[in-house]
Amino acid sequence: MLLKAKIIGIGACGNKACIELMNAFPELANSIILINSTLKDIPVEYKDKAFELIGNFKGCGKERDKANELMMQNLRSGAFDYPFDEDDAMVIIVTSSEGGTGSGSSTLLAKYISKVYKTHIHFYVFTGFGEDARGLQNTVDLFKEFDESYTVQAISNSKFLEETNNNKIKAEKLANKKFVEDINILLGGTIHESEQNIDESDLLKIANTSGFMVIESVNLDKIKNVNDFNKRVTETFDNSKSLNIEPTCKRIGTILNISKKEEDFIDYQNTIIKERCGIPYEAFNHIQTIHNNNYMQIIASGLKMPIDDITEVYEEFVKNSDSVDKSKDMFFQTEFNTESGNDFNSLSKNSAKNIQSAKDDFFKEEKVEPKPSKVIKTLNGEFIVNKDKDF
Ligand SMILES: Nc1nc2c(ncn2[C@@H]2O[C@H](COP(=O)(O)OP(=O)(O)OP(=O)(O)O)[C@@H](O)[C@H]2O)c(=O)[nH]1
Ligand SMILES: [Mg+2]
Structure with missing residues (x-):
């Protein structure tokens, strides 16, 4: 592979997709990290690649807030940290959008790695089958939390249903296969020396471009x-x-x-x-x-960013659940300026001596308490904060 990267699979989906990747490209094994709130579903041969988030929950039951809280505890205590390598072109974070652990903890981890280590973040997201309001809400909330500096890829499990006769398990497997192919292409695994060459810095430029x-x-x-x-x-x-x-x-x-x-x-x-x-x-x-x-x-x-798709998910969510604050429709605006083209690697990596102070700054800015995510509109027009009960 031309580019080096850490690949972090979070939650059940991220774990399984990364295990597929490891099986297809054993040379990537040392670059792959599995994170979950419970390791019970990870086959024993992969446990040495896996980290169980330390905390009160085993599985976050689709609750993004809980997952966010868990990740904060683990980062703050130092139980988990990104094994910084200045040769990493990026950190690829792999997660489903509809679940709790992956969807809820991945954005905090991304923010931490981006701020403290200044390594480029690449999200690889699997959107699901959109069957319940919670899953739809989690998808919208995940996308809302992406920073404009990230590169984001997202494929839809449901788009594989047609070729699997609506078999969801098979659809997820095909999505994982597509992920494996994509990562191989992204990191330059299919490029061989020739007269018409894409070289490492060309690929780095393409790969580290912010946006979708x-x-x-x-x-x-x-x-x-x-x-x-x-x-x-x-x-x-x-x-x-x-x-x-x-x-x-x-x-x-x-x-x-x-x-x-x-x-x-x-x-x-x-x-x-x-x-x-x-x-x-x-x-x-x-x-x-x-x-x-x-x-x-x-x-x-x-x-x-695929705003039409996310708006559609949001509308589906609104249909599925009453009285949700319309401000959730505010998806960040990506601005396309005619940039100079020299910014592809503007995120120069942090030097070791700056990392501790960057960590201090990060934890100072970030609240330990997760932000309440549900805001409900009352009849008299006021907004009240509702923690979890209605969903
Ligand atoms: N592509 C793909 N999708 C999967 C896989 N496993 C689960 N999913 C999808 O992931 C979503 C559920 O999220 P999970 O990743 O299982 O949830 P989690 O991050 O472990 O979070 P909690 O268990 O809720 O704490 C659904 O949309 C599933 O369709 C997989 O192996 N591949
Ligand atoms: Mg899970």
């Missing part, structure tokens, strides 16, 4: 001509498992693996990709010929 990211892989097996190529790219985006994107990307990387005899069948203008992802500020194209395996992998970054 999609990774797609187009199968170019037995491709016939340019029309066929464009058709396959179109189908890939139509069948994307990502939350929906708008054509607003800042950077695109493509990794084209094509045999000599089929290299004239490619649309090197990337017309469809630009239609779907936007005109990038910078494009990086890699071309290689490895065996007879024809494909194009696409990483588009700096996209606007």
